[in-house]
Amino acid sequence: MSSNGSRRREITVADVARAAQVSKAQAARALGNYGAVSEEVRGRVLAAAEELSYRPNELARSMNTGKSNTIGVVVGDIENPHFGLATRGITDTAKKSGYNVILINTDEDTAAEVDAVRVLLDKRVDGLIVAPASSVATRHLQSVQDSGRPLVLLDRNAGPMDVETMAVDMADISHESTKYLLQAGHRRIAFISTLRTESSYRAGMLLDSSQIADRLEGMQQAYREGGFDFPVDLVRLNAGDAESIRRVTREVLLMPDPATAVVASDGLIALSIVEAIQELGLAIPADVSFLMYDDFAWTRLTTPPLTVIAQPVYNMGVAAAKALIRQIQGLPRRTPAPKFTATLIRRGSVGIRRAAEVRK
Amino acid sequence: MSSNGSRRREITVADVARAAQVSKAQAARALGNYGAVSEEVRGRVLAAAEELSYRPNELARSMNTGKSNTIGVVVGDIENPHFGLATRGITDTAKKSGYNVILINTDEDTAAEVDAVRVLLDKRVDGLIVAPASSVATRHLQSVQDSGRPLVLLDRNAGPMDVETMAVDMADISHESTKYLLQAGHRRIAFISTLRTESSYRAGMLLDSSQIADRLEGMQQAYREGGFDFPVDLVRLNAGDAESIRRVTREVLLMPDPATAVVASDGLIALSIVEAIQELGLAIPADVSFLMYDDFAWTRLTTPPLTVIAQPVYNMGVAAAKALIRQIQGLPRRTPAPKFTATLIRRGSVGIRRAAEVRK
């Protein structure tokens, strides 16, 4: 073991034992609160530990006990309040059961996610909660399960993997909100997402994200039920940064047969979409209707307030932590599995379609 | 060591050695990439490790090397994009130097912060970056330093502690923005913050947060230079949740001598303040001017766009990680220490004062 110059060597159980004039085993028992030790010895040990500023080495402890009392959480975007809230749900719940939570951010990058999972498992966390970046590239998640490590997915599922997953039924809410737009007269509804694909969207295309796939499925179902053709050309993926989001928004709004409504797949890109709409001098909802996923607090402050799809994110975090702790403790899954429902919150950003006429 | 029923025992170096028919030391050298080992043996070991799905135990490794290659980050509010961006700066920088980042959230609670610091040190992270909840209750931070552990503070300082801190000079920007408000004719400027105190604000009162204290100092300085009396009654602290933020906002706007401008101390409470202003049927900036700390993306989307104080948060995160890594590596501090400057971004939410007359 190499020595770090300015670092003071940590006090060990053996040091405390010496100072308290007891055996190492006595000191360890008092400090680790296991086994039997007389109250007199315990008192002497705890006093010596405090005097010496003893700090337990959780690495050693975990190696011996096989448990770290730590939950690893892997999220896709630390700046998205969606994950902030979910994480809070996880942390609140874990704390109550005596677990610490450590968090790693992946920026929705699958390679970073694979790495984060590896790091956390190498550190022998007791279990993992992962918001997978992809529902296709899941080998790393499957191998977590194969090794018997507790795993719960959050927000997105992982294809055909049989793993506890806390997520909203996206097809359902997408179906409902698309019907709402269709009933307001909209037929040209654009859907804009950051999801990375090799090529432009085509009908039936297999998508990396089950969440986006489900949303599109819900939209198409609503179109079918209304007897309308789904506007495939208005599904715009790969809107990766603010500039491309704005470019895509301009395209769908300025094309010969423009979109009369825009659906933003998450709150962060919604900002750039709304900005682009404003830059084009278009009014919401007079010129273009707007709807976005996630109920961020600021959506109530704009003029008009925005129509949103609210997800029970905190509760999903709570449920994920509970499920994981049950796995860690070897308890069976809770049945029936918890269901999470998103809610369409109608505010002022969706209006009756007449935009096409006004804009020409 | 207790056994967890469904968990498969992890493969060890000894298992790999057996499978590769080499000594444990040979296998360890090949897997740990240290010492000398022939290419032939190395190949056999790596193949066996892959065959067996060997996963190194970082706990054991850290115990031996005395290093974990991990940086612990303690932030005050995971839902605040301010910390999201700082964390991204930290993570991006740490990754480049081969460090993993683990994050713990404290909800701006000092007890939670003390606990987070303890957990991370128990886990023997190589160093800590902490955004302290308090600049007064800093004993836990001082003891980190006393034990020789690398520590860097982010965003807020810790009173008289001599510790590398990456933060903006709050007095300066507060002075500048207050002058801007004063020059627009405002004399009744309210400052609303979540900071917890035992009693209402009084002149000269010692505050737990140096950041808030500096902002108030900057305001008072601008008032003094203009020859105006600082409206102590308009400093409203303890605005802890959305409802009390709204209540406080109503109070300062409806009092006999009402505020004509409101300064929000952070972007999260700004949301509730703006909401309260809207609920009162008041217009920004016609009836009341508004200014907030932090340049959140949504502040450009409101009508009018909001005047904000932008902080170089990402860069602060980058600098914090660099400073910490230097400490870990035993290198001297970088001189001169990096300076961070906030910028007043003037948009549409500050207008010429005439509110008092219109509102009566």
Added chain:
DNA sequence: GCTAGGATTGAGACCGGACTCACATCGGGG
């Protein structure tokens, strides 16, 4: 062929704490 130096190898100690088990002590009951 011999020697020297570099590379490789393997045994054992170690990191810091949890665990096991044989032994010692104490107190109560017969």
Added chain:
DNA sequence: CCCCGATGTGAGTCCGGTCTCAATCCTAGC
């Protein structure tokens, strides 16, 4: 006094990997 049960104690082992150092092997040069 003896026996038994409960409680406390201490020595040694173990977790999984790194490090050290003596011994061995291999190769190149003389």
